Amino acid sequence: MTPDLPAFAAIVVAAGSGSRAGGAKQWRMLGGRPVVRWSVEALLAAGAADVVVVVSPGAEAQAAAALAGLPGWRTASGGATRADSVRNGLEALGGPDDRPVLIHDAARPMLGTAVIRRVIEGLNGADGALPGLPVADSLRLASDGVVSGAVERDSLWRAQTPQAFRLGTIVDAYAAWPAGEVAADEAAVVERAGGRVVIVEGDPRLMKLTFPEDFAMAEALIPRQTRVGQGFDAHRWGPGTSVWLCGVEIPHDQMLIGHSDADAGLHALTDAILGAMGDGDIGDHFPPTDPQWKGASSDRFLIHAVERLAARGGRLVNVDVTLICERPRVKPYRQAMRERLADLLSLPLDAVSVKATTTEAMGFTGRGEGLAAQAVATIELTGS
Ligand code: MG
Numbered sequence: 001m002t003p004d005l006p007a008f009a010a011i012v013v014a015a016g017s018g019s020r021a022g023g024a025k026q027w028r029m030l031g032g033r034p035v036v037r038w039s040v041e042a043l044l045a046a047g048a049a050d051v052v053v054v055v056s057p058g059a060e061a062q063a064a065a066a067l068a069g070l071p072g073w074r075t076a077s078g079g080a081t082r083a084d085s086v087r088n089g090l091e092a093l094g095g096p097d098d099r100p101v102l103i104h105d106a107a108r109p110m111l112g113t114a115v116i117r118r119v120i121e122g123l124n125g126a127d128g129a130l131p132g133l134p135v136a137d138s139l140r141l142a143s144d145g146v147v148s149g150a151v152e153r154d155s156l157w158r159a160q161t162p163q164a165f166r167l168g169t170i171v172d173a174y175a176a177w178p179a180g181e182v183a184a185d186e187a188a189v190v191e192r193a194g195g196r197v198v199i200v201e202g203d204p205r206l207m208k209l210t211f212p213e214d215f216a217m218a219e220a221l222i223p224r225q226t227r228v229g230q231g232f233d234a235h236r237w238g239p240g241t242s243v244w245l246c247g248v249e250i251p252h253d254q255m256l257i258g259h260s261d262a263d264a265g266l267h268a269l270t271d272a273i274l275g276a277m278g279d280g281d282i283g284d285h286f287p288p289t290d291p292q293w294k295g296a297s298s299d300r301f302l303i304h305a306v307e308r309l310a311a312r313g314g315r316l317v318n319v320d321v322t323l324i325c326e327r328p329r330v331k332p333y334r335q336a337m338r339e340r341l342a343d344l345l346s347l348p349l350d351a352v353s354v355k356a357t358t359t360e361a362m363g364f365t366g367r368g369e370g371l372a373a374q375a376v377a378t379i380e381l382t383g384s
Contacts, residue, residue, distance in 0.1 A: 009102070010101065013086060013105055014055050036065075045113065081182065088173070101167050105208060123164050127169050161206075165186065183226075231272035231273075270282045270323065275306075306345060318377075319375060322375070337354040
């Protein structure tokens with residue numbers, strides 16, 4: 001939160017069809033979160049008191065799903081043009097004329113508090129403020145691929161969003177805008193009405209997702225935190241004909257006894273992933289007292305942990321499981337186990353390790369009373 005900033009409101013324009021980016025990009029996932037959610041979260045974190053998200057008519061349910069759990073936002077319906085969409089957003093917003101309003105493209109998800117602060121502070125003594133970047137590359141005129149001259153770049157800037165105005169200024173400027181003309185952005189509308197718009201320092205990370213390949217670049221910009229979790233499990237041997245280990249059934253003259261299928265490898269691995277997230281343990285999520293897990297395939301426990309991770313915007317990096325027993329011999333099944341885990345976890349094979357050891361006849365595993373498993377999982381969570 002930034003309590004020293006004046007109270008402000010925001011309009012996030014998410015009504016585009018995104019044809020150049022290959023579909024409506026505002027709903028696509030980026031770092032485990034819908035694109036539009038990044039901007040709304042950033043505005044709320046900076047203290048926005050009121051956020052209007054302008055969506056195409058009929059996309060309200062998509063917005064509700066994408067922004068689930070966030071407070072302080074509502075939708076307005078988009079119009080035929082961007083200007084119509086912004087006008088609808090302003091109408092939905094309302095409020096006193098001197099209220100600072102930030103107007104932002106949902107397609108610029110990498111919004112940070114610093115830029116929000118700069119555009120709001122830029123409003124002191126100006127009718128509008130936009131974040132801009134100087135042009136670093138030299139500029140050339142060309143036609144049919146042949147250079148025909150240079151362009152002086154010192155007075156050129158790349159305009160970004162959010163652009164900040166006082167509510168009365170932007171509403172009046174739109175009212176004065178000539179019908180039928182297309183404005184480059186809101187700053188152009190205020191300039192045409194005679195307003196003074198200043199440029200404040202933008203942010204290269206605030207790139208607009210325009211082409212399909214922009215998503216890969218944006219993914220690489222997301223701050224990620226690496227975490228490690230470990231898990232341990234043991235089950236007792238009992239009479240049987242096969243044993244489940246790491247999702248693979250191995251013929252054996254005993255089975256492991258447990259409430260579920262007693263796959264200690266999958267249980268240890270599930271706990272490792274939950275542990276890396278700080279999200280409790282397998283017993284919290286699947287209580288052994290609950291009859292619905294009796295005899296259950298442990299695949300579903302692991303998949304549940306991976307889904308919890310995805311919901312947090314995280315991803316698995318690698319896993320390493322060690323099975324501890326005298327019998328059965330694990331080695332002939334190791335490759336099948338790795339392939340099964342890689343499949344369940346959507347990981348490449350070289351990110352999945354299954355190892356086995358004995359305890360040289362010592363302890364409960366050595367005496368053949370039970371089997372134990374240890375696992376380590378590395379994850380990445382988005383956010384710093
Ligand atoms: Mg267990």
